[in-house]
Amino acid sequence: xxxxxxxxxxxxxxxxxxxxxxxxxxxxxxxxxxxxxxxxxxxxxxxxxxxxxxxxxxxxxxxxxxxxxxxxxxxxxxxxxxxxxxxxxxxxxxxxxxxxxxxxxxxxxxxxxxxxxxxxxxxxxxxxxxxxxxxxxxxxxxxxxxxxxxxxxxxxxxxxxxxxxxxxxxxxxxxxxxxxxxxxxxxxxxxxxxxxxxxxxxxxxxxxxxxxxxxxxxxxxxxxxxxxxxxxxxxxxxxxxxxxxxxxxxxxxxxxxxxxxxxxxxxxxxxxxxxxxxxxxxxxxxxxxxxxxxxxxxxxxxxxxxxxxxxx
Amino acid sequence: xxxxxxxxxxxxxxxxxxxxxxxxxxxxxxxxxxxxxxxxxxxxxxxxxxxxxxxxxxxxxxxxxxxxxxxxxxxxxxxxxxxxxxxxxxxxxxxxxxxxxxxxxxxxxxxxxxxxxxxxxxxxxxxxxxxxxxxxxxxxxxxxxxxxxxxxxxxxxxxxxxxxxxxxxxxxxxxxxxxxxxxxxxxxxxxxxxxxxxxxxxxxxxxxxxxxxxxxxxxxxxxxxxxxxxxxxxxxxxxxxxxxxxxxxxxxxxxxxxxxxxxxxxxxxxxxxxxxxxxxxxxx
Numbered sequence: 300x301x302x303x304x305x306x307x308x309x310x311x312x313x314x315x316x317x318x319x320x321x322x323x324x325x326x327x328x329x330x331x332x333x334x335x336x337x338x339x340x341x342x343x344x345x346x347x348x349x350x351x352x353x354x355x356x357x358x359x360x361x362x363x364x365x366x367x368x369x370x371x372x373x374x375x376x377x378x379x380x381x382x383x384x385x386x387x388x389x390x391x392x393x394x395x396x397x398x399x400x401x402x403x404x405x406x407x408x409x410x411x412x413x414x415x416x417x418x419x420x421x422x423x424x425x426x427x428x429x430x431x432x433x434x435x436x437x438x439x440x441x442x443x444x445x446x447x448x449x450x451x452x453x454x455x456x457x458x459x460x461x462x463x464x465x466x467x468x469x470x471x472x473x474x475x476x477x478x479x480x481x482x483x484x485x486x487x488x489x490x491x492x493x494x495x496x497x498x499x500x501x502x503x504x505x506x507x508x509x510x511x512x513x514x515x516x517x518x519x520x521x522x523x524x525x526x527x528x529x530x531x532x533x534x535x536x537x538x539x540x541x542x543x544x545x546x547x548x549x550x551x552x553x554x555x556x557x558x559x560x561x562x563x564x565x566x567x568x569x570x571x572x573x574x575x576x577x578x579x580x581x582x583x584x585x586x587x588x589x590x591x592x593x594x595x596x597x598x599x600x601x602x603x604x605x606x607x608x609x610x611x
Numbered sequence: 612x613x614x615x616x617x618x619x620x621x622x623x624x625x626x627x628x629x630x631x632x633x634x635x636x637x638x639x640x641x642x643x644x645x646x647x648x649x650x651x652x653x654x655x656x657x658x659x660x661x662x663x664x665x666x667x668x669x670x671x672x673x674x675x676x677x678x679x680x681x682x683x684x685x686x687x688x689x690x691x692x693x694x695x696x697x698x699x700x701x702x703x704x705x706x707x708x709x710x711x712x713x714x715x716x717x718x719x720x721x722x723x724x725x726x727x728x729x730x731x732x733x734x735x736x737x738x739x740x741x742x743x744x745x746x747x748x749x750x751x752x753x754x755x756x757x758x759x760x761x762x763x764x765x766x767x768x769x770x771x772x773x774x775x776x777x778x779x780x781x782x783x784x785x786x787x788x789x790x791x792x793x794x795x796x797x798x799x800x801x802x803x804x805x806x807x808x809x810x811x812x813x814x815x816x817x818x819x820x821x822x823x824x825x826x827x828x829x830x831x832x833x834x835x836x837x838x839x840x841x842x843x844x845x846x847x848x849x850x851x852x853x854x855x856x857x858x859x860x861x862x863x864x865x866x867x868x869x870x871x872x873x874x875x876x877x878x879x880x881x882x883x884x885x886x887x888x889x890x891x892x893x894x895x
């Protein structure tokens with residue numbers, strides 16, 4: 300009896316071998332394989348970081364911190380300072396963020412409060428989803444042929460040199476591109492607001508506007524902020540649409556209408572032409588900066604959202 | 612009494628005004644979507660014909676020419692990125708679902724979230740450093756690596772989310788019948804969540820099909836038909852970028868046509884994904 304039980308609990312070597320033959324791989328190695336798959340993603344991320352570090356090492360050693368505050372970007376003389384691109388990136392992204400916020404917050408309230416269900420909501424949600432799915436090169440193309448002439452007209456009216464391309468134009472395109480991200484997270488957090496809170500306010504005689512202003516928005520504030528932060532992460536790293544409409548100038552932008560370059564667009568423009576290891580390393584260092592900044596922003600945004608979900 | 616009435620009236624008025632404002636702003640935020648679709652359809656649809664889809668580009672000055680090399684290149688890039696990302700992504704998704712509470716699972720999930728947020732141009736540089744530099748030339752292979760890295764997070768997340776929905780009773784039933792753990796996963800759990808995984812793969816393809824930035828210095832583009840994955844290859848978004856930023860009006864026309872093809876493909880994939888999710892929802 301005990302002999303049989305022992306056989307059931309622990310298969311003999313022969314049974315194991317038969318099983319292995321039949322199923323292809325042994326159980327232990329299957330588990331190891333799964334573990335390996337999970338581990339390889341962590342390794343991938345770490346490898347990306349260190350590869351960027353190593354590849355940009357010549358620039359890191361040569362310029363150190365002054366890389367980020369240097370004003371001249373002169374490949375011919377081998378002088379690389381990224382300040383113009385940092386400023387260009389920050390200007391275009393924040394301007395885009397402000398424009399996007401004017402529209403994404405109403406969309407979040409529209410979908411999270413006024414039209415939570417029904418055809419209107421489904422229609423709106425699908426359109427926003429489609430907007431998120433359009434490739435960035437098409438946004439750039441559209442911006443180049445529709446927005447650039449419009450901005451040129453505007454600049455003529457304002458009495459500025461009518462170039463059409465520039466930081467302002469790229470902010471407009473970026474704003475359209477990040478509205479879906481900011482508004483979908485906003486919608487989610489606004490619909491998370493507990494209904495008993497809202498009902499309490501309604502029963503005291505508050506109008507829907509007052510409920511939204513005094514109950515919903517304060518409650519969802521941090522989540523909306525996180526959505527904006529994640530949208531900022533998108534805007535900072537966006538390449539193609541920006542490259543096509545920003546005007547590609549390597550000088551410090553004077554105002555929001557002047558042409559410029561962002562960190563991503565300078566890489567896109569000059570990487571294939573980069574001659575010399577220092578030039579290449581400088582461009583890769585820009586990528587490293589982008590990587591670190593977007594990673595920090597992403598982690599912060601996700602942490603805020605997670606905290607909010609737990610506090611519920 | 613009159614005072615209260617005016618205040619109530621004012622509040623109701625403010626409420627209505629706010630609602631109108633919200634509706635107007637929301638509707639105006641989807642206007643660009645229609646502008647884009649309208650402009651591309653208007654300019655693009657007249658370009659589409661059999662020759663456009665089947666010929667390779669002609670030099671400047673000659674009329675005609677098509678995008679067959681770009682279509683072919685996009686197809687190969689998708690196949691390559693599929694090979695690099697789907698198997699690994701599915702197993703990583705299984706891992707995340709099976710070892711939910713573990714430390715490595717936490718790290719893996721964090722890595723996935725970070726990977727998803729990395730700008731696509733940075734991924735392009737990585738593929739350049741890892742593949743193009745050692746091999747000494749731009750290649751379709753390096754483009755596939757770049758797109759594969761971009762596709763990976765989408766697939767892992769879709770797999771994990773779907774497998775989480777598969778009830779434990781299914782797994783327990785299988786294990787109780789004496790089916791080994793690995794077979795339970797591969798033959799019971801995975802098929803049960805197939806539709807979710809499939810829609811994840813489709814979404815991933817839709818995401819990478821429109822990517823240009825990671826291909827600029829990996830796949831690089833190629834005006835000719837190329838069937839060697841170690842050589843530069845063209846892709847649809849690269850074609851659009853090159854033609855749209857060129858000074859020649861004939862090329863702009865081609866770019867509109869290519870945009871129409873690309874946007875139909877991407878939005879069509881999104882639509883199919885929706886249908887797949889709706890039709891074969893994981894439900895027990």
